[in-house]
Amino acid sequence: MNLRVTTILASAGLVALGACAPTDGTGTTGMSRTQQGALAGAAVGAVLAGTRDSDSNNQGRDAARGAILGAAAGAIAGNILDRQAQALQQSVSSNVQVVNRGDHLQVILPEGILFATDSAAVTGQAQNDLYAVARNLNQYPNSRVQVVGHTDNTGSAAHNMDLSQRRAQSVASILTAAGVAPARLTATGQGFNQPVASNNTAAGRAQNRRVEILIWPTR
Numbered sequence: 001m002n003l004r005v006t007t008i009l010a011s012a013g014l015v016a017l018g019a020c021a022p023t024d025g026t027g028t029t030g031m032s033r034t035q036q037g038a039l040a041g042a043a044v045g046a047v048l049a050g051t052r053d054s055d056s057n058n059q060g061r062d063a064a065r066g067a068i069l070g071a072a073a074g075a076i077a078g079n080i081l082d083r084q085a086q087a088l089q090q091s092v093s094s095n096v097q098v099v100n101r102g103d104h105l106q107v108i109l110p111e112g113i114l115f116a117t118d119s120a121a122v123t124g125q126a127q128n129d130l131y132a133v134a135r136n137l138n139q140y141p142n143s144r145v146q147v148v149g150h151t152d153n154t155g156s157a158a159h160n161m162d163l164s165q166r167r168a169q170s171v172a173s174i175l176t177a178a179g180v181a182p183a184r185l186t187a188t189g190q191g192f193n194q195p196v197a198s199n200n201t202a203a204g205r206a207q208n209r210r211v212e213i214l215i216w217p218t219r
Contacts, residue, residue, distance in 0.1 A: 080217065081105060084140045091132040093125070104216045107133060109171070111209035120166035127174060133213060134178030145185050146214040147172040152205035153192040165189030171211050 085100040088107065092098070097108040114126045122130065137145060149164030149171075165188065172187035197204035
């Protein structure tokens with residue numbers, strides 16, 4: 001097996017992954033993240049092993065070994081995200097959305113359950129959800145966590161940037177108080193720079209007012 005064949009196999013794996021992408025808008029796929037991780041890891045492992053081999057006579061063997069090791073590593077990472085996402089969704093209220101993005105988890109908390117209008121003080125019910133998130137983060141400690149605040153476009157850019165930053169910091173402070181190591185956390189505000197819906201309607205603006213907790217595995 002030469003490098004060309006190895007590359008074809010890797011490309012085929014990536015095409016297969018693409019075929020499993022969501023088609024119905026629900027975020028579900030034909031494969032679990034564990035299976036997707038294994039397939040992607042196999043493709044990457046084969047390419048790396050094939051291209052780094054100094055002895056071209058053994059390139060096929062080394063590519064196969066790389067594929068096996070890559071598949072194992074990818075499957076483990078995907079399985080951990082699957083399990084963490086499932087545990088998270090079961091522990092928070094129905095208003096909190098947990099999305100498995102494949103390489104990280106996205107926890108979306110709408111403003112309505114977090115804050116009063118133009119306030120950065122977290123409500124009592126939302127604190128319960130944040131403590132549940134903190135427990136999950138402590139059960140899965142090998143990750144870094146980004147807390148990102150977002151607003152709609154009502155008011156000035158400066159005011160919204162400040163509000164989103166203070167809201168992100170409030171959420172991060174509760175996670176820290178609940179036992180998450182501060183070194184794992186960053187808190188940033190994006191103001192109205194990253195809308196997920198139109199700011200031309202009340203429903204769209206409500207979607208844009210949110211805090212996201214992004215959980216990135218570190219190994």
